[in-house]
Amino acid sequence: MMITRHRVRSGQYYDSVRLMALSSQLEALPGVRRAAAMMGTAANRELLCEARLLAPADAAPIRPDDLVIAVQAETADAAEAALAAAERLLASTETGAGPSAAGAPETPRTIEAACQRFPTANLALISVPGPYAHYEAKQALRRGLHVLLFSDNVSLEAEIDLKRLARAKGLLLMGPDCGTVYLGGVGLGFANVVRRGPVGVVAASGTGLQAVATLVHRAGLGLSHGIGVGGRDLSDAVAGLSTFQALDALAADPDTAVIVVVSKPPGPRTAAALYARLPRLGKPVVACLLGADPAPARAAGAVPAVTLDEAAHAAVRLAGGTVPAEDATEPQPEAPRFAPGQRYVRGLFSGGTLAHEAALVLHQRLGPVWSNLGGDAGPALADPRASREHTVVDLGADEFTRGRPHPMIDPRERLARLHQEAADPSVAVLLLDVVLGRAAHADPAGALAPAIAAARARAEAEGRALPVVAWVCGTEEDPQRLSAQEARLASAGVWCCSTNAAAARLAASLAHLAEGAGRPPS
């Protein structure tokens, strides 16, 4: 018999990363089966009720700015002890949450107050929940701050409103859903540790930028700046408002010798404007518009790149560097012992652009790939929580991140999905990305490896091989260290490739082998 208890702290806001840490600490306490600490938004109240951590009658009076802590434990004492522990842990984070500026009399509660007290600030990094992001970003722009808008779940109308305001004020709005930015040598958001160098990047997405940054670094060069503009910036609705500002800034920047543009294919009108602008930048340009026809980019004098690694390597060559030889060291797994009926690739990604690139590579080799990626990536899953046939899911998409941290920080969603996919006898191969860097999980491979090993062992016991292929987006200088993470994954039987596209190609080859193995002998 499990005991469920909860506590509400009125009018106290904590960000989802702190609350995730608190939940994990509570779950580690003796006698505690499950614990959740969440802000009381409608979506979170629903999640807590679904998880049976909260009764609907108890959920009703909770307000969006209330903190809810709910635990399920083996005894009432254990549940109460966990709630008391939560109070203590929150008190300790409260004392550590103040501003870093020495001598600050009191933590500012609004952007306006922060600007008044610290008038030399020039950039707001905003990661509040999406519904509030428009307001906060607008406050920042009005006070003359450039904005890095990390928040997702921001409407298209809000994005256009913010970008028009930013342009009118000569400011840059990076985002929304902008995971990564490099300004000079500083990485903001999810940023790998890479050296400075001559390559400037404008990227619609965080992981597209991280992939190019790490591959340029691994080839011995580095980044001047990396500017994230948000996944919709080159749509015809937004019309590249931030991209064009960023391109002009990099064109004028003396530290940038080569410019890389990474995006999904632009809308037709915006594509025409982009191709018209590229030759006027006066610097070599690499255009990696995943899934787009390369001909117009080439006609515009740019070097088209089909994959992120091609983009990084083209930039390195243009900047006078040398790229690693076509990799003969990619893993060549011997044919796994597939069971009849195993056919499909399931890609579980934390990075949206990495998911998109993998879906394109798989589609080329295997046919339609179901996904939650939208646009030209392939047919859309009716329910992103249920795969069908070949599937690639972006677990960082809006529908997975409401009220909880991004999967690069919080592995729980992916671990649960991994378990689900591994139990499906039609699955032939699992494909993953593992993203390192500052602000990412401290040991993502360590979090994934036991679940992968268990999934593989279970499949093996049921008479089917379950190969797992991954690309680790990182560098040796990242806090998690690339080689250590790859070794940890290898110890769980994962095949690590040198690029995301190579991992997708290997997954496709394994699916072909599985299909061959399942065919009756002719």
Added chain:
Amino acid sequence: MKDGWLSSREGRVSEGETRSALARLLNEPPRVINVGVGLFAEQLREQGVWVVEVAWRPPAGGDERLAALLAALT
């Protein structure tokens, strides 16, 4: 505040001023106001970046529709 571009921040700015504000963003160390996830502020401090955190709470008592209205009206 010695930054000249900030004096024009309530009005539209010329193309030259735009370039200068963007050039400053790229060429001067960022001075960051962090609103939201505290981890991002910690990560900037580790890199020696000046950062101040806003003790943010949802506006309008956390009412998302009111917050959207607030953004539209301001």
